[in-house]
Amino acid sequence: MPAKPKKDEKPVICRCVCPYCDVEIIVEDSPFCNVCKVSFGRCASCGAVIMEEKAVKCPSCGKPLKK
Ligand SMILES: [Zn+2]
Ligand SMILES: [Zn+2]
Secondary structure (H helix, E strand, O other), X not given: OOOOOOOOOOOOXXXXXXXXXOOEEEOOOOOEEOOOOEEOEEOOOOOXXXXXXXOOEOOOOOOEOOO
């Protein structure tokens, strides 16, 4: 029996750590690290924070990201 992808799973978006300085970042409308002055992208579909600069699709829901 093939495993079905879980669609009801909600991504964890309340706690994220900056990949550059390991400090917890503020995740609101636009995630932003106060230490590095770096902002991060966010998935328009599920709201997950995109940490990878070169990511072309959301690691959480798999939908393509808008630039
Ligand atoms: Zn940082
Ligand atoms: Zn997503």
